[in-house]
Amino acid sequence: MEVKELFRESRYPSGLSALLLSVYSPFGLLLAVLRFLFGLQLILTSRLLPQLSIAKSKAFHIVCPLLGLLVSHENKEAKDTTSRVFVANHVTRWDALIFHLTLGCLTKPKDWGLPLWVNDLLGIKDDLVDERHQDSDSGSVLLLPEGTTTSGTKGLLKFAPCEFSAVQPVAVKIKRPAFADVAPTLLSSSTWADLFWFLFTPYTMYTLIFLPVMRREEDEDDSAFAKRLQTEIAAALGLSATTCTAADKAEWAKRRAAELRRQAAAARRALAQGTSSDLQRMVRQVAEVLPRVPHEAILRDLMRTRSVDITISNILEGQVRYDPLPESVSPLSSTLITSIPSGASQSTSSESCPPCFPKSAQERMQSFHERKARLIENARQKYIEKHGLKMGLNC
Numbered sequence: 001m002e003v004k005e006l007f008r009e010s011r012y013p014s015g016l017s018a019l020l021l022s023v024y025s026p027f028g029l030l031l032a033v034l035r036f037l038f039g040l041q042l043i044l045t046s047r048l049l050p051q052l053s054i055a056k057s058k059a060f061h062i063v064c065p066l067l068g069l070l071v072s073h074e075n076k077e078a079k080d081t082t083s084r085v086f087v088a089n090h091v092t093r094w095d096a097l098i099f100h101l102t103l104g105c106l107t108k109p110k111d112w113g114l115p116l117w118v119n120d121l122l123g124i125k126d127d128l129v130d131e132r133h134q135d136s137d138s139g140s141v142l143l144l145p146e147g148t149t150t151s152g153t154k155g156l157l158k159f160a161p162c163e164f165s166a167v168q169p170v171a172v173k174i175k176r177p178a179f180a181d182v183a184p185t186l187l188s189s190s191t192w193a194d195l196f197w198f199l200f201t202p203y204t205m206y207t208l209i210f211l212p213v214m215r216r217e218e219d220e221d222d223s224a225f226a227k228r229l230q231t232e233i234a235a236a237l238g239l240s241a242t243t244c245t246a247a248d249k250a251e252w253a254k255r256r257a258a259e260l261r262r263q264a265a266a267a268r269r270a271l272a273q274g275t276s277s278d279l280q281r282m283v284r285q286v287a288e289v290l291p292r293v294p295h296e297a298i299l300r301d302l303m304r305t306r307s308v309d310i311t312i313s314n315i316l317e318g319q320v321r322y323d324p325l326p327e328s329v330s331p332l333s334s335t336l337i338t339s340i341p342s343g344a345s346q347s348t349s350s351e352s353c354p355p356c357f358p359k360s361a362q363e364r365m366q367s368f369h370e371r372k373a374r375l376i377e378n379a380r381q382k383y384i385e386k387h388g389l390k391m392g393l394n395c
Helices: 016-046 055-069 095-103 114-120 125-132 191-200 222-237 246-289 293-303 308-316 330-339 343-354 361-387
Strands: 069-074 085-088 141-143 165-175 204-210
Touching: 016 055, 016 191, 016 361, 055 069, 069 095, 085 095, 085 222, 095 165, 095 204, 165 222, 222 330, 222 361, 246 293, 246 361, 293 308
Parallel strands: 069 204, 085 141, 085 165
Antiparallel strands: 165 204
16 A cells, blocks of 8 residues: 555535535634644643643543544443553544543653644643553553545554553544534644634544553564554554655655645646737737827736727726837838728728817817727728628628
8 A cells, every 4th residue: 555545635515515614614614723722721721730640631631522522431340440541543633632631641752643833832841651551550651653644534554663561452533413524624724724623513522442461472572563563553442554754654644745746837837828828919910090199008008908999998098108119110000001902901091191280178078988989890890801701790
């Protein structure tokens, strides 16, 4: 199994579930805001209580359902009360938090999936874990040997070598409502994005499946023991025990990000080329009507209007500043005059002659509109003849 198969491409459900999710979204957004504020107050209050105190544990047990965090245990009879080392698969950023609240386990802060300032607020420190490793009577610790999260639906990453002689394997699976079956994490999703969707969904059900305590066999090294643990947990979840590692995931995430950047760049280039081609076509259309207007001036206005008709109107109304090209540089002018009907040609010829300047503003405005209408009609006639269109059609 390839490493990319262990992660979901999209966070969102499809089909009817997607429709139901869109209907639920307004309520989910409100719920996320309320839960975030409530959770922040809870974290600040927890600073007043000692680490792993009974009062603190009880308080978290009461408020966790309010935050949408539900936990159930399966195969409880397999749980060994004397076990101090738990080994589990890694499904979400909050797995260590679940074990901490339900079993009192500690682990390294990096495995909590929380920002460092939140770790400080909760009082989570490395030395607490180190003490647990050194003192077998002081409590329990949690190991997440995959080193990173997966979707929890295809397979498990290769476990890191296990140095302990006896551990309690725990298979972890999660479930969300069908209409809000949002992926808990993606290949390169951020902690804050995962936290938002955690607060957004009505609830997230964590199921901890306890497996019989496993002990290291004679002459079994750390890697072989870890492989056996991976196989047992994968079998309990109905998943594959792959040889992919956390490093493979990191490398795939880099390649995937680079591929997405290349796709985005290619899309931008294609859009730019398509836009450039369209603009060049529109520049030619305007130049056929107004051959003495420089292409640079036409292009400048077209980049703003994206319309041939509006740009022509802007030029005729004097909204576009330019220096007219001399007759010798604008061969399109003679082509335009000779290719249009005789009536239009006469109109154009008369237009090339310097007209008498009207005395009143009303006459000047009327003359301007007449010239504008003749130019547009000439361009329309040329376009009809060029493309062989029939006059009866609405061109």
